[in-house]
Amino acid sequence: MTGLPVFRPVMSPSLIALLVQITATAVTLVFFLPAFSLLGIDISLIFAAFIQGGVASAACFRFGLASWWVPINLLFVPMVVWALTFGIAPVWFLAAFFLLFLVFWSVYRSQVPLYLSSQKAWGATVDLLPAGSGFAMLDLGAGLGGMLNHLSIKRPDGRFYGMEIAPLPFALAWLRKIAGRGAYQIRWGNFWAHNLAGYDVVYAYLSPVPMAKLWVKACMEMLPGSRFISNSFPVPEVKPEEIVELDDFHRSRLYVYRIPARQGIGAAP
Numbered sequence: 001m002t003g004l005p006v007f008r009p010v011m012s013p014s015l016i017a018l019l020v021q022i023t024a025t026a027v028t029l030v031f032f033l034p035a036f037s038l039l040g041i042d043i044s045l046i047f048a049a050f051i052q053g054g055v056a057s058a059a060c061f062r063f064g065l066a067s068w069w070v071p072i073n074l075l076f077v078p079m080v081v082w083a084l085t086f087g088i089a090p091v092w093f094l095a096a097f098f099l100l101f102l103v104f105w106s107v108y109r110s111q112v113p114l115y116l117s118s119q120k121a122w123g124a125t126v127d128l129l130p131a132g133s134g135f136a137m138l139d140l141g142a143g144l145g146g147m148l149n150h151l152s153i154k155r156p157d158g159r160f161y162g163m164e165i166a167p168l169p170f171a172l173a174w175l176r177k178i179a180g181r182g183a184y185q186i187r188w189g190n191f192w193a194h195n196l197a198g199y200d201v202v203y204a205y206l207s208p209v210p211m212a213k214l215w216v217k218a219c220m221e222m223l224p225g226s227r228f229i230s231n232s233f234p235v236p237e238v239k240p241e242e243i244v245e246l247d248d249f250h251r252s253r254l255y256v257y258r259i260p261a262r263q264g265i266g267a268a269p
């Protein structure tokens with residue numbers, strides 16, 4: 001790479017990726033295809049699609065996108081061209097888009113996709129619950145409700161709650177509660193609008209993006225001494241009270257924090 005500066009716009013990565021795709025398509029149509037034509041070289045549609053993908057993946061670096069966007073941008077248009085060769089009815093693409101939309105919903109803004117805590121994480125979290133009965137635990141972004149289901153079966157003396165913003169995972173978590181043995185409450189909504197006061201334990205398995213802001217929210221709203229557990233994504237620059245290593249597929253870790261006493265809020269002068 002040259003010493004050109006990386007352009008880091010204040011935009012969500014999915015919008016940047018869209019911009020990258022539009023730019024790469026324009027560059028391919030305006031520059032590369034006429035250049036091949038001038039040279040008298042006939043290129044196939046799939047070859048043109050890979051040129052567009054090459055331009056798009058190079059643009060990812062310039063636009064400061066994370067490295068995992070590179071293969072997505074490289075293959076997006078070639079995959080569309082490839083899929084078109086099968087003559088699949090457009091309604092199937094629409095159906096697939098709709099299904100993905102119901103699962104991933106606001107990922108383009110939250111940058112928190114759906115992936116599930118391992119059973120090892122479920123088991124380790126049981127050990128991090130308070131010893132006494134009647135405690136309240138919240139799973140922020142409860143996904144399919146697997147964590148809540150497990151905990152509520154293992155600790156029927158506790159109260160378990162979940163919030164999930166994506167409609168399909170929410171519906172599946174709700175059905176899981178109806179059909180299974182778990183006793184938990186699941187709400188469809190945005191946890192940023194939900195007050196965390198009253199929960200003794202808050203569990204989060206999100207992404208690196210919201211952690212700093214979420215920690216501030218937890219410290220403002222949760223009672224001092226209560227627990228905040230983050231699977232895989234530590235709070236930047238905050239030392240956890242404990243780190244639990246999980247022997248699961250991803251070798252994940254649970255970062256366990258205690259909410260500190262509030263300083264300067266309501267303190268005697």
Ligand SMILES: C[S@@+](CC[C@H](N)C(=O)[O-])C[C@H]1O[C@@H](n2cnc3c(N)ncnc32)[C@H](O)[C@@H]1O
Pocket residue numbers: 103104105110112113114115116117139140141142143144145146147163164165166169189190191192204205206
């Ligand atoms: C990585 S998954 C974790 C699922 C589950 N907690 C588990 O451990 O298996 C994160 C979930 O958080 C949800 N989510 C992301 N942002 C949210 C928000 N602001 N409010 C509620 N749910 C959110 C996503 O839709 C996704 O289902």
